[in-house]
Amino acid sequence: TQLLEQSPQFLSIQEGENLTVYCNSSSVFSSLQWYRQEPGEGPVLLVTVVTGGEVKKLKRLTFQFGDARKDSSLHITAAQPGDTGLYLCAGAHPNNDMRFGAGTRLTVKP
Amino acid sequence: DTAVSQTPKYLVTQMGNDKSIKCEQNLGHDTMYWYKQDSKKFLKIMFSYNNKELIINETVPNRFSPKSPDKAHLNLHINSLELGDSAVYFCASSQDSDRYYGYTFGSGTRLTVV
Numbered sequence: 001t002q003l004l005e006q007s008p009q010f011l012s013i014q015e016g017e018n019l020t021v022y023c024n025s026s027s028v029f030s031s032l033q034w035y036r037q038e039p040g041e042g043p044v045l046l047v048t049v050v051t052g053g054e055v056k057k058l059k060r061l062t063f064q065f066g067d068a069r070k071d072s073s074l075h076i077t078a079a080q081p082g083d084t085g086l087y088l089c090a091g092a093h094p095n096n097d098m099r100f101g102a103g104t105r106l107t108v109k110p
Numbered sequence: 111d112t113a114v115s116q117t118p119k120y121l122v123t124q125m126g127n128d129k130s131i132k133c134e135q136n137l138g139h140d141t142m143y144w145y146k147q148d149s150k151k152f153l154k155i156m157f158s159y160n161n162k163e164l165i166i167n168e169t170v171p172n173r174f175s176p177k178s179p180d181k182a183h184l185n186l187h188i189n190s191l192e193l194g195d196s197a198v199y200f201c202a203s204s205q206d207s208d209r210y211y212g213y214t215f216g217s218g219t220r221l222t223v224v
Contacts (some may be wrong), residue, residue, distance in 0.1 A: 098155075
């Protein structure tokens with residue numbers, strides 16, 4: 001059973017479009033992180049959210065943590081081909097490790 | 111300077127062999143991890159080490175054994191390799207006292223068992 005469910009699993013859009021991907025769980029997390037992974041590389045941390053309702057912006061990326069700290073969303077404005085990759089969310093597990101969702105594979109076509 | 115480095119990048123081996131994957135971090139982090147990423151890209155925790163103590167050991171076959179000679183290294187040794195062990199293995203590290211800064215991952219080792 002996966003602790004974190006990510007949707008959609010796959011997303012293919014044209015350059016310039018906006019998109020939102022989701023990370024949902026029935027568990028409460030003390031913190032939640034988003035990573036991006038490119039082919040042949042390891043995941044790279046984008047952001048950590050800690051407070052319920054928190055919103056963080058990283059250039060064209062906007063991250064939101066749900067009020068109950070069970071879910072999160074990532075919104076990308078005016079997507080570019082360089083945004084292509086696997087987006088992973090990870091929640092802090094009570095055992096003190098991070099548990100990952102299965103990811104959303106984003107393809108941005110020029 | 112590579113923060114978390116793994117070797118080898120690719121490993122092709124026959125069933126039944128024993129192999130090791132090495133990992134080193136130069137970040138001064140307290141904790142190191144091994145994750146397995148399957149063909150569907152799902153990352154699953156295998157082990158973590160904090161100050162030479164194994165603090166997490168998921169339901170991983172005992173053919174897999176982590177070995178940490180010091181705080182900067184966490185190697186993964188695999189005995190009697192099976193076809194199902196084929197996957198990408200990632201090493202990661204974190205400053206355990208503050209996971210807010212997240213994990214730093216290596217670039218992965220693609221293991222193929224034939």
